[in-house]
Amino acid sequence: DAKTTQPPSMDCAEGRAANLPCNHSTISGNEYVYWYRQIHSQGPQYIIHGLKNNETNEMASLIITEDRKSSTLILPHATLRDTAVYYCIVRAGISGGYNKLIFGAGTRLAVHP
Amino acid sequence: DTAVSQTPKYLVTQMGNDKSIKCEQNLGHDTMYWYKQDSKKFLKIMFSYNNKELIINETVPNRFSPKSPDKAHLNLHINSLELGDSAVYFCASSPLGGEAFFGQGTRLTVV
Numbered sequence: 001d002a003k004t005t006q007p008p009s010m011d012c013a014e015g016r017a018a019n020l021p022c023n024h025s026t027i028s029g030n031e032y033v034y035w036y037r038q039i040h041s042q043g044p045q046y047i048i049h050g051l052k053n054n055e056t057n058e059m060a061s062l063i064i065t066e067d068r069k070s071s072t073l074i075l076p077h078a079t080l081r082d083t084a085v086y087y088c089i090v091r092a093g094i095s096g097g098y099n100k101l102i103f104g105a106g107t108r109l110a111v112h113p
Numbered sequence: 114d115t116a117v118s119q120t121p122k123y124l125v126t127q128m129g130n131d132k133s134i135k136c137e138q139n140l141g142h143d144t145m146y147w148y149k150q151d152s153k154k155f156l157k158i159m160f161s162y163n164n165k166e167l168i169i170n171e172t173v174p175n176r177f178s179p180k181s182p183d184k185a186h187l188n189l190h191i192n193s194l195e196l197g198d199s200a201v202y203f204c205a206s207s208p209l210g211g212e213a214f215f216g217q218g219t220r221l222t223v224v
Contacts, residue, residue, distance in 0.1 A: 034212070043117075043203050043215030044156065085154070100146070100169055101213060103156035 022088030119216040136204030145187035
C-alpha cells in the first residue's frame, strides 16, 4: 500500500470550508484514496473515497489531482463537531483482495468559533 | 442499533491475567478486524477474518488469539497480559474491499 503524507495539524473557523491536503505520490493505478476521521475517544469513521474522479457525499468532497499524486478533502462548512484527526489512506480496491487500512499520523483539525 | 459493538468498553486488569474482548457486527459484513491504538495514537491492524477464516495476522504475539465463532462475531483473547498491552482496541467490519465500520473501542489498562 502506498504511503501518504499529511500536515500534522490545521485550524479552521467554524462555518468556513476546511481543506485537508494529502500527498500520495507513489499511488498505484488500482489504489483508491480513502478518508477516515477519529473524533476524540471514538472509533474511526469513514468519510469518503475515490479512485480518480472527484467525489461528493453528505459529509465532504474529495478532489483528486489528475496525476492522482495528491488529494484534498473538503468539509464545506466546518462545525465544532468536525474537530478530529483526519486520516488519508490509499488501498487497493476489491480486486486487491483483503486489504487492510494502514493509518498514518493523520491531520489534527481544530475547528474554532 | 449499534452496527459494531464491543464489550467491555473499559478493562483494567493485572499483569499476567487472561482477558477477552468481544465484538459483534449486525451489518452482514463478511470481513472483521482488530486494530490496536497505542499511547502515541497510532492505529495498527492486528488481525482480519473473512467468513470466519484468518486472512491477516500482523506479527502479533501469540498471546493474542482471535476467535470467530461466526461471521458476525470476532472475539480477542489475550493471555498473560503485559504492561505494553495497554491500549485501545478497536473492532471493525467491512464488506469485502469496502469501507470499514469501527466499534467504539475497548480501553485496556494493565497494571
